[in-house]
Every structure is written in structure tokens, then in C-alpha cells.
Amino acid sequence: MPDLVVDIAVGISVHKTFHYRAPGEMQDLLLPGTRVLIPFGSRRVTGTVIGLLSGVASDGLKQVIEVLDDHLSPELLDLARWMSDYYLHPLGLTIETLLPKALGRAVPKMEKMLCLIAGADTAAPKGPKQAALLHLLKEQGETAVSALDGFSRSTIKSLQDAGLLEITERELSLVPVTEAGIRDKPPELMPEQAGAVAEIGASLFSGTFGVYLLHGVTGSGKTEVYLHGIKCLAGTGKGAIVLVPEIALTPQLLSRFRKRFGSRVAVLHSGLTDRERADEYRRIQAREVDVAIGARSAVFAPFDRVGLIIVDEEHENSYKQDEGLRYHARDVAIMRAKFRDAVAVLGSATPSLESYYNAQSGKYRYLRLANRVDHRPMPEVKIVDARPFAKQHLYSPQLLDGVKQRLEKKEQTLLLLNRRGFSSVIICRECGTAVKCPCCSVSLTFHKSENVLKCHYCGHFTKPPGECASCFGTDLKMIGSGTQKVEEELQKLFPAARLRRMDSDSVKGKDAHDRLLQQVDRLEVDILLGTQMIAKGHDFPTVTLVGVVDADVGLNLPDFRACEKTFQLITQAAGRAGRGEAAGEVIIQTMNPNHYSILHSRTHDYEGFYNEEIAFRTQLKYPPVGRIIKLEMKSANEGYAKEAARTAQNRIRYLMTNRNRAGDSSISVAKNGGGINTPPSQRGAGGDCDAPAKDVILLGPAPAPISRVRGQYRYQLLLLSQKREMIRYLAAEGRNAVDEKYGRKCKVIIDVDPVNLM
Ligand code: ADP
Ligand code: ZN
Numbered sequence: 001m002p003d004l005v006v007d008i009a010v011g012i013s014v015h016k017t018f019h020y021r022a023p024g025e026m027q028d029l030l031l032p033g034t035r036v037l038i039p040f041g042s043r044r045v046t047g048t049v050i051g052l053l054s055g056v057a058s059d060g061l062k063q064v065i066e067v068l069d070d071h072l073s074p075e076l077l078d079l080a081r082w083m084s085d086y087y088l089h090p091l092g093l094t095i096e097t098l099l100p101k102a103l104g105r106a107v108p109k110m111e112k113m114l115c116l117i118a119g120a121d122t123a124a125p126k127g128p129k130q131a132a133l134l135h136l137l138k139e140q141g142e143t144a145v146s147a148l149d150g151f152s153r154s155t156i157k158s159l160q161d162a163g164l165l166e167i168t169e170r171e172l173s174l175v176p177v178t179e180a181g182i183r184d185k186p187p188e189l190m191p192e193q194a195g196a197v198a199e200i201g202a203s204l205f206s207g208t209f210g211v212y213l214l215h216g217v218t219g220s221g222k223t224e225v226y227l228h229g230i231k232c233l234a235g236t237g238k239g240a241i242v243l244v245p246e247i248a249l250t251p252q253l254l255s256r257f258r259k260r261f262g263s264r265v266a267v268l269h270s271g272l273t274d275r276e277r278a279d280e281y282r283r284i285q286a287r288e289v290d291v292a293i294g295a296r297s298a299v300f301a302p303f304d305r306v307g308l309i310i311v312d313e314e315h316e317n318s319y320k321q322d323e324g325l326r327y328h329a330r331d332v333a334i335m336r337a338k339f340r341d342a343v344a345v346l347g348s349a350t351p352s353l354e355s356y357y358n359a360q361s362g363k364y365r366y367l368r369l370a371n372r373v374d375h376r377p378m379p380e381v382k383i384v385d386a387r388p389f390a391k392q393h394l395y396s397p398q399l400l401d402g403v404k405q406r407l408e409k410k411e412q413t414l415l416l417l418n419r420r421g422f423s424s425v426i427i428c429r430e431c432g433t434a435v436k437c438p439c440c441s442v443s444l445t446f447h448k449s450e451n452v453l454k455c456h457y458c459g460h461f462t463k464p465p466g467e468c469a470s471c472f473g474t475d476l477k478m479i480g481s482g483t484q485k486v487e488e489e490l491q492k493l494f495p496a497a498r499l500r501r502m503d504s505d506s507v508k509g510k511d512a513h514d515r516l517l518q519q520v521d522r523l524e525v526d527i528l529l530g531t532q533m534i535a536k537g538h539d540f541p542t543v544t545l546v547g548v549v550d551a552d553v554g555l556n557l558p559d560f561r562a563c564e565k566t567f568q569l570i571t572q573a574a575g576r577a578g579r580g581e582a583a584g585e586v587i588i589q590t591m592n593p594n595h596y597s598i599l600h601s602r603t604h605d606y607e608g609f610y611n612e613e614i615a616f617r618t619q620l621k622y623p624p625v626g627r628i629i630k631l632e633m634k635s636a637n638e639g640y641a642k643e644a645a646r647t648a649q650n651r652i653r654y655l656m657t658n659r660n661r662a663g664d665s666s667i668s669v670a671k672n673g674g675g676i677n678t679p680p681s682q683r684g685a686g687g688d689c690d691a692p693a694k695d696v697i698l699l700g701p702a703p704a705p706i707s708r709v710r711g712q713y714r715y716q717l718l719l720l721s722q723k724r725e726m727i728r729y730l731a732a733e734g735r736n737a738v739d740e741k742y743g744r745k746c747k748v749i750i751d752v753d754p755v756n757l758m
Pocket of ligand 1: 190219223
């Protein structure tokens with residue numbers, strides 16, 4: 001047999017595939033998606049077979065070392081190809097991102113299972129022990145040897161020898177399946193829920209691709225719609241994937257799925273070890289589960305046929321991976337569904353502008369749950385102007401009075417402050433200099449409990465200085481208030497209240513978050529205070545007051561989505577109030593009481609907010625109307641980063657003007673650093689960017705708003721257009737230009753549809 005030539009995507013950072021040689025006998029093993037070990041330079045690396053080539057000479061090619069025993073299904077290989085192309089990321093690395101790390105290395109642990117051989121129940125056992133074991137197996141069916149109590153090896157062996165029972169091996173599941181036994185009964189659906197399930201079900205039965213936006217107010221029973229939708233798949237052999245923003249924050253959701261589907265649920269989350277993850281992965285491949293739940297990367301769950309993909313809280317930014325392959329799990333979910341004629345359901349009370357825009361244009365089908373389950377009223381929202389008191393106090397009399405009333409009535413309060421730490425910054429009163437991170441261009445945050453200053457970007461920490469680093473002044477002042485300070489002040493005001501804080505500093509380690517939520521459920525907490533963590537998806541039936549201490553935290557960020565994020569956060573936090581029998585109240589303290597993100601969240605008016613926000617996005621051709629690609633040049637040497645950004649800019653400009661000369665006037669170059677990073681509070685103040693009338697706009701180069709992180713200087717370019725193919729091409733060319741000139745001296749990161757512009 002002649003040698004084969006195989007096209008392989010190698011797990012390294014290059015934008016092409018490589019040819020390798022393999023013995024002809026391997027033909028049947030080397031299918032597209034097969035993982036192999038190959039020599040690359042002086043290293044051995046993993047790669048994935050993309051295809052076999054015919055008519056290509058194998059002379060001089062290196063040989064495949066070994067065929068590995070994991071495999072990428074055709075469905076996932078298609079998805080990887082699309083991602084590599086769309087996100088401009090090397091195919092080999094894209095595939096590595098799709099696969100859990102330990103796969104192919106870990107040998108599954110097996111356990112021994114006992115089961116009766118057909119007809120064995122009529123045979124006579126010898127002695128009471130044997131009879132008891134046969135009886136047990138008859139009652140329970142297949143049973144793990146490790147689960148048996150009080151039966152000796154010899155009892156089992158003699159029954160086996162007598163042909164009464166059989167011993168088989170099964171992969172041991174490492175992830176404990178809790179609550180698998182207790183099933184709940186689905187409630188009778190409300191009419192709106194039933195309507196949504198009927199539509200989704202119809203799509204599932206017809207086996208055609210479709211995307212639904214399930215826009216349901218907080219507490220409208222979206223989860224119940226998901227559960228019923230998944231039930232429609234029963235008997236089809238197709239799997240369901242449920243994506244949640246962060247699994248640790250959604251223990252309630254998880255337990256609802258387990259109660260409905262028992263052990264046929266796999267859970268994929270970052271808290272799993274590599275082994276555990278590989279184990280869950282194998283359970284899915286072995287068709288032992290029908291539903292896979294997890295964060296972002298669960299979108300790659302290896303079902304060979306996926307029927308339904310649900311993206312819960314689809315507006316959450318955590319669906320966007322912020323390093324390596326910068327994919328958006330919601331968008332990947334939609335593409336995976338499309339490739340497989342499956343259905344995607346995007347659920348949210350506050351849809352992203354992108355998804356609502358697509359629903360308006362008819363690209364997605366729109367399902368509305370306008371009412372809370374059992375027609376519980378939406379909470380009443382009061383806006384308190386913080387300007388009169390903000391200099392002296394954190395809390396308005398209204399909010400304090402609200403808390404006091406709840407304490408008297410033994411009801412619970414939730415307080416949201418989206419800033420960790422004790423104070424935001426320490427500044428020198430003499431020269432005004434703030435204490436900054438030595439590696440990042442951000443101020444350090446004071447954490448009182450540990451008495452340290454921390455960088456929230458790189459984790460650097462240090463003792464608070466006694467004097468100013470720049471003028472040696474000693475009059476240092478803390479400004480701004482984080483959750484720790486809010487906690488301290490509150491405890492002084494209400495010494496008897498049982499107060500708990502929830503943020504990423506206070507809830508560390510496995511289950512800490514879950515334990516805290518359970519304390520709230522058991523009414524052992526009067527006031528729960530925290531960052532956005534507390535605003536996420538929990539059902540707190542006993543909370544009747546939600547306070548937003550400082551609604552303006554996000555509004556002044558230089559990010560064009562700041563208003564959208566603020567509206568979402570406040571609306572979601574407000575949605576935590578009044579989910580039980582007692583009515584809820586929400587108090588929002590703000591310095592911008594007339595800002596539209598705040599006014600519309602007062603009336604729970606998503607459409608009102610959307611209309612104002614989309615007008616602004618349309619005017620500037622920002623997403624969802626246009627597309628953005630960000631190029632970031634990163635180097636420890638500021639000069640390289642800056643020069644490389646110019647190099648990319650020149651190449652892109654060159655391509656743009658040459659196209660223009662050829663008669664295509666669809667590209668325009670805006671002045672440097674144009675308006676995309678203007679804080680929304682300054683909107684309309686006239687940035688230095690012309691109203692973009694043309695089809696492609698190039699902004700920058702400019703230092704990133706946080707111009708240095710972990711010692712790396714960052715310069716960025718932004719490409720904006722409604723023609724996404726065009727800007728992908730330009731972005732790739734810009735990167736090539738830098739790669740050619742700078743090689744390893746400057747890294748270029750391409751972020752397609754960036755969420756984070758900081
Ligand atoms: P959402 O995800 O939209 O915020 P949930 O699905 O968490 O809402 O539902 C809110 C509460 O209402 C949950 O406690 C849920 O068990 C309950 N619920 C949902 N649907 C129904 C129904 N049809 N009948 C009774 N209770 C329901
Ligand atoms: Zn830092």
C-alpha cells in the first residue's frame with residue numbers, strides 16, 4: 001500500500017494546515033476529526049486530521065507518530081472550521097479550545113456491575129446469602145459491586161459460576177450525581193409559557209433550524225419553558241445543551257434540571273478537574289445523558305446530534321471569552337444549531353441589543369412572557385436623587401427607612417453595589433496622585449479586611465503606603481465606596497441585623513456561594529449585600545426590598561455599551577424583589593435620575609430603553625447595526641506596540657485607499673482615536689469622529705483605555721462596518737503586516753465582535 005498524505009491542523013499559532021505522511025494501512029483510522037501526535041520542529045505536538053489528500057507526493061514529509069484515541073465529531077469539526085474562519089483564529093488552536101484538556105490522556109476508571117442473567121430468577125439459589133443477593137438484584141436491577149453491603153466475594157463468585165448472574169464493567173462517573181432520585185412534578189404551564197413551548201416544540205418536531213428569543217420578565221417562568229422544550233426531544237436521540245453564564249451562580253437552576261431529568265444530566269463547569277471534565281465528556285459521547293448544562297464551553301458538548309441549545313440570560317457578557325479564541329458562546333450556539341437543523345432558544349428579561357434587533361428584523365422568532373407566574377405584580381421602583389446627600393452619606397433616608405421596616409417585619413433586603421473592596425482609590429490630597437498598580441494603568445482598590453491594596457486586573461497587592469509616591473505627602477484620602485465599606489457602615493447603622501456580603505472576595509472556594517444562598521433561603525440573613533453576583537438569576541421568594549446603592553458605577557465607563565449594561569443590571573437586580581407572596585419594592589440611588597437607562601428600568605420598560613439606545617447605535621453604526629473588530633497590539637515595549645499599531649493601520653489604509661481608487665468609495669478613515677470610547681455621559685458632546693457615512697471606518701491607533709495590563713502596553717485599532725466580510729479581511733491583513741515586521745516582538749490580538757473595549 002502506498003503512503004498516505006494527510007492534511008493536519010496543528011495545535012500551534014499558525015494560520016495554515018500542514019501535510020504529513022502516514023502508512024497506507026492507517027487509512028481507516030485517519031478520518032477527518034481524528035486526533036494525532038506529530039513531530040513539529042523539534043517538538044511533538046497534537047493535531048487533528050482535516051482530510052486525506054490524493055495525488056500529492058509524500059516524499060520528504062514527516063510522518064504521523066501516533067493516532068490518539070479521542071476524536072472530534074464531524075459536527076464539531078464543522079463548527080471549529082467556522083469559528084476559525086469567523087474569529088480569525090488558527091484552526092489547530094481552535095480545535096484545542098473545543099476539547100477538554102485531559103481527554104485522550106486519562107484512562108477511565110471502571111467499576112464492576114452485577115446483573116441477573118435472564119431466567120435466573122427461576123433457578124434455586126444455595127443458602128440464604130445467595131437468595132438475598134438474587135432478591136436484591138431482582139428488586140434493584142443492575143447494581144455496582146461497591147454499593148453492596150454484606151455480601152462476600154465468594155457469594156458473588158458462586159452465583160456467577162452457577163450462571164445466575166453476570167459481572168460487567170462500566171465507566172465510573174466521577175461527578176457525584178446528587179438528587180438523582182427525587183423527581184419533581186412539572187407545574188401546569190401558564191398560557192404564555194404553553195404558547196412558547198408549543199412554538200419551540202413545533203420547530204423541534206419539524207427538525208428545522210430556528211432561533212427563538214424568549215423575552216420574559218424576571219419571574220415569568222422561562223426555566224419551565226426550557227424544561228418542557230427539552231422534554232420534546234425525548235425519544236429522538238438528540239441531546240440538549242443548556243448554557244448558563246456561570247454555573248456556580250446558578251445552583252438553583254441546576255437542581256431544577258436534576259430533579260426533572262435525574263442522572264441523565266451532565267454538568268460542565270470550571271470547578272471540575274480535568275479528569276472530571278473528561279469523564280462528563282465521555283458520558284455524553286456514550287449517550288448516557290440527554291442534557292448537558294454548563295458555562296460558555298458547554299456549547300462544545302460532544303453530542304453527535306444536538307437538537308436544542310438554550311442560552312439562559314443570553315445578554316450576559318460572560319458568554320464572550322476574553323482571551324485566546326475570543327468566541328461568543330451565544331453566537332457559536334446559533335451556528336451549531338444551524339449546522340445541525342437544530343433549535344436555539346435565547347432567554348432573557350433584558351435581551352442584548354443584538355438579539356432584540358435580530359428579533360425585530362425577523363431573523364429570530366420572538367416569544368414574549370409579559371407576566372410573572374401567577375400574575376404576581378412587578379415590584380414598585382423608586383428613584384432617589386443621590387446628589388443632595390452623596391457627599392456625606394452612602395444611604396438616603398428612604399433606603400434606610402426601607403431597610404428598617406424590613407427588619408421589623410422580619411423580611412429580607414438585597415443591596416447591590418457593583419464595586420468590590422472598601423474604597424475605590426487612595427489619592428494624595430496634596431498633589432492629587434492616586435495609588436496605581438505598577439503593572440497596569442489602573443488605580444489600586446483598598447481591601448480593609450486584609451489591609452491591602454489590590455489590582456483588580458492583575459491581582460497585584462501591596463500594603464497601603466504611608467506617603468504619596470510622587471510628592472511624599474502624607475495626607476492620603478480614600479475616595480469611593482466598595483462593598484466592604486458599605487457593609488461596615490450598614491452594620492453600624494443596624495447593629496442587630498444579620499448582614500452578609502457576597503462578592504468575589506467574600507465567597508471563595510467551592511460551595512461558599514451555595515452555602516450563602518442557602519442561609520438566605522433559611523432566613524438566617526436579614527440583609528444580603530453584594531456586587532452583580534447577587535443580581536443574577538436567583539429566586540429569593542422572601543426578599544421584599546432591593547436597594548441599588550450607586551446606580552452610576554457603570555455609566556461613566558468609556559464603553560459604548562455602558563447604558564445597556566446599566567439598564568440590564570438595575571432591571572435584573574429589581575427583578576429579585578417580590579418573587580414570593582409579599583409584594584416587592586426597589587429603591588435606586590443615582591446621581592443621574594433623569595438618565596434614560598435609569599428611567600426605563602423604573603417602569604420595567606425594555607422596549608422604551610431599546611428604542612432610545614438603538615437610535616444612538618444606528619446613528620453611529622455601532623453594533624448591532626454595524627460590526628466591530630478590534631485589533632490589539634501588545635508588547636512589553638511601548639514603542640513596539642505603538643509602531644506596530646501604525647504598521648497595521650498603514651496596511652489597512654493602503655488597502656482601503658486602493659479600493660477607493662478602483663472606484664469603491666465605501667471605506668473611510670476617521671481621525672485618530674475617534675468617538676467609540678467616549679463615556680455615554682458625554683454623548684452628544686461631539687467627539688472628534690465625523691458622522692460615519694461610509695461603509696468601513698478605521699479608528700485609532702490609540703492606547704487602550706487601560707493602556708497597560710500585567711506590564712504589557714496595549715494599542716488598539718477598531719474597524720467598524722456593516723460589511724463584516726470586508727472588515728475581517730482588513731483585520732487579517734493588518735495582523736499579517738505586524739507579524740511580518742515584528743514577529744515575536746509584538747503580539748496582535750484580533751477580537752471579532754468585542755464585548756470589552758477597555
Ligand atoms: P424566570 O427564569 O423567568 O425568572 P423561573 O422559571 O425561575 O422564572 O420561575 C419563577 C418561579 O415560578 C419559580 O419558582 C418556578 O418554579 C415558578 N413557576 C414557573 N412556572 C410555573 C407555573 N406554570 N406554575 C407555577 N409555578 C411556576
Ligand atoms: Zn495590575
